[in-house]
Amino acid sequence: MALENAHPLPPDAMTAAPGKTRGRRIETLEQLIAIVALVVLAGAIIWGVLSRYVVTTPAAWVEEVSSIAFSWLIFVGAAEVHRRRLHISVDILTSLLPKGLQRGLAFVVEVLVLGFCCYAAFLGAEQALASTGSFTSILRIPLWVNYLGLTVGFGLMAFRSAQHIVRRLRGSGAH
Numbered sequence: 001m002a003l004e005n006a007h008p009l010p011p012d013a014m015t016a017a018p019g020k021t022r023g024r025r026i027e028t029l030e031q032l033i034a035i036v037a038l039v040v041l042a043g044a045i046i047w048g049v050l051s052r053y054v055v056t057t058p059a060a061w062v063e064e065v066s067s068i069a070f071s072w073l074i075f076v077g078a079a080e081v082h083r084r085r086l087h088i089s090v091d092i093l094t095s096l097l098p099k100g101l102q103r104g105l106a107f108v109v110e111v112l113v114l115g116f117c118c119y120a121a122f123l124g125a126e127q128a129l130a131s132t133g134s135f136t137s138i139l140r141i142p143l144w145v146n147y148l149g150l151t152v153g154f155g156l157m158a159f160r161s162a163q164h165i166v167r168r169l170r171g172s173g174a175h
Contacts (some may be wrong), residue, residue: 010126030080030156037149038071041066064136075153082161103168110165117158124151 048062
């Protein structure tokens with residue numbers, strides 16, 4: 001089993017904008033959304049624990065907020081992992097193939113991933129539209145907010161897959 005980034009993108013293509021120094025900062029939309037979702041998730045869970053055991057009046061809204069933040073964190077976080085090419089891949093058989101065939105197969109896989117991500121984003125959008133009249137029971141948050149996390153996450157993964165494909169076609173070293 002190997003990481004997909006066995007042949008990673010150049011460091012500046014992966015983490016830093018051209019012409020800028022690398023450092024610890026929010027670099028992409030995926031990172032920004034994931035950080036906000038993580039902070040909301042952690043805050044809601046901490047408040048849920050405190051309200052249950054310290055204040056003795058449990059906050060009923062914690063589950064709703066946590067599930068929405070978790071959904072956004074997972075799907076958009078997966079898009080950030082995909083952007084960095086850090087998803088796990090199994091290369092037991094492909095590593096035995098000639099390099100040219102490996103590159104061709106990697107291209108086909110990337111196209112299939114693009115297709116899957118587009119389809120998943122489409123299904124998420126359909127579900128979000130279908131739930132426009134529904135709300136969570138306590139805070140009355142529209143349910144489409146939760147499904148939008150799936151749509152945005154897979155949409156961003158599709159966008160990053162398209163970027164990977166373009167880099168492959170240009171021959172800029174994305175393996």
